[in-house]
Amino acid sequence: MKNALLFCVALLNLPLALAQDSGAEKQLANARAAIADLQRIVAPAGIEESYKTTIGGIDQWLNVRGQDRTNPIILFVHGGPAAPITPTMWEFQRPIEEYFTVVHWDQRGAGKTYLESAPEKVAPTIRIERYVDDAIEVAEYVRKRYGKRKLILVGHSWGTIVGMGAALKRPDLFHAYVGIGQVINTRENERISYEYAVEQAQLHKNEEALKELASIAPYPGTAPITRERIIVARKWPQHYGGLSAFRSNSTYYFNGPLLSPDYDAAQVKAIDAGSLFTLGRLLPEFVQVDFSQVKTFPIPVVMFLGRHDYTTPTQPTLDWLAQVKAPSKQAVWFERSAHMAPWEEPGKTLVSLLHHVRPLAD
Helix, strand or coil, X not given: CECCECCCCCECCECCCCCCCHHHHHHHHHHHHHHHHHHCCCCCCCEEEEEEEXXXXXXXXXXXXXXXXXXXXXXXXXXXXXXXXXXXXXXXXXXXXXXXXXXXXXXXXXXXXXXXXCHHHHHHHXXXXXXXXHHHHHHHHHHHHHCCCCEEEEEECHHHHHHHHHHHHCHHHEXXXXXXXXXXXXXXXXXXXXXXXXXXXXHCCCHHHHHHHHCCCCCCCCCCCCHHHHHHHHHHHHHHHHCCCCCCCCHHHHCHHHHCCCCCHHHHHHHHHHHHHHHHHHHHXXXXXXXXXXXXXXXXXXXXXXXXXXXXXXXXXXXXXXXXECCCEEEEEECCCCCCHHHHCHHHHHHHHHHHHHHHHC
16 A cells, blocks of 8 residues: 545545455456446437547546536546546446536546656646646637537545636636635635644544644644645645545445446556656645635636535635625535535536536536
């Protein structure tokens, strides 16, 4: 097992080697085949495509699924950095595909895309601005390929940084923006998350947690937010349900790629490799992210807020929504979720998309 970070956040604990036993591997293969069969889109008007295309000068992978190509298109910008949703979308997405066509994009340095280019070629381009420009290029490509005037833009976690940047830069491409696990101000998020961890550790008399948390105090303080400090800072809030509500771990998510019909063993391994590759290069920029001074947002904005999210705490997002001017704005609470709302409350995700977002695409 190797350790990496989700959204610059936590130890992944993702098993990156499939079972050595041939019988176990056969069982995994049979399970993947069953999921693939369940996932097959057979409706004549449907779309089921997975392919790579040139985005930002390198080959990047797209996955496109929907039961009716006349439906609005969601461009889903994944978290991480380098935590693609494609290998776990089978856990929550099928009902959404009845009402939307969903496009997932493995970003540069992530998943399948990580394997397409030599790391030394991509390394100098690992910058937030480049990801934003990639998102815009993907949106333009998807619009043209599928004959849509605009898309619905959804960002999760790290992907909210990319998504907000794209919406601000090219609002003409999008009907609306949906933030899930929204980042508004990284340093403020870190402060709230750390304080929650200390509070919970004291409540549970967890001496191990208190000792580790004290080792990075004051956090974030004025010292640099290094990879080592952020690992400690995110470990304990997530242990106390700040990643998945009421859970100390998220095995459903971290082991989910092993059953994905869309990823082979090498591509599963690339998730971890991509996270390690991108994190250090993006961290200096990431910790400076601050959208709190954005006073006007050019398109309708809907925030899906996990009530128990202490990976990207919700208070900065609420404060931002209260002061921003936008064509429309809405906060939607997920009472049984933390950071992983689509996985934790898939029914609520679908209903919220239908009620709050799909009308914006009419």
